[in-house]
Amino acid sequence: MKRVNMTSKILTIVTLLLGLLFSHAVLAVDIQDIIADCNDCHGKNGLSVENDIPIIAGQSYLILEDALIAYAAKERPCIDSKYRHGDINRTAITMCEVASKLTKNEIEAISEHYETLPFVAIKQDFDAALVTRGAAVHKRNCEKCHSEGGSLADDDAGILAGQWTAYLRTAIKEYLEGERAMSDKMADKMKLVKPEDFEALLSFYASNTAQGDSK
Structure with a gap:
């Protein structure tokens, strides 16, 4: 048994x-x-x-x-x-x-x-005249969460450097119009960025492709 x-x-x-x-x-x-x-x-x-x-x-x-x-x-x-x-x-x-x-x-x-897959920054057009200004805006308002120019995944804040500009422009618009949720901290920082400075930010991110070989 x-x-x-x-x-x-x-x-x-x-x-x-x-x-x-x-x-x-x-x-x-x-x-x-x-x-x-x-x-x-x-x-x-x-x-x-x-x-x-x-x-x-x-x-x-x-x-x-x-x-x-x-x-x-x-x-x-x-x-x-x-x-x-x-x-x-x-x-x-x-x-x-x-x-x-x-x-x-x-x-x-x-x-x-x-x-687990590698992020590969995309090469795209940007306004070189706005890059320095965009870098300053990023350092003042964004660097604390999006460190090293927005190039790190480890921040858990999204890689911005080398991301498609058109996509980022749409995302920013959605945040500003309340169509995407964001933290209070991010909302406070977004309010400090002048409307004309967002394009400078985008040029800065498009210029920063150091974290991967571009296509």
């Missing part, structure tokens, strides 16, 4: 282990499919080649996770976006739609995936 009970316990444990292995394998396949879908907008390995879509490779886990949670809750603008790679004839979709379909585990897995 004891031998039968022991055999039964062993079979139960083996069955549970096989079930766990199978579920992890299925999750891994699902995540790869989701990541492939992400790349169809954000570019191969999260390195966007479209100026209205941000580079997500190399951003911190916290920044990526917070963004997906915010979109799922419709706390950011839900703008239709066409697929830029793969089957570009697919129906346009919003980040809110994408994020709302993700489970907690999927959000975590996606954030972990892109955090």
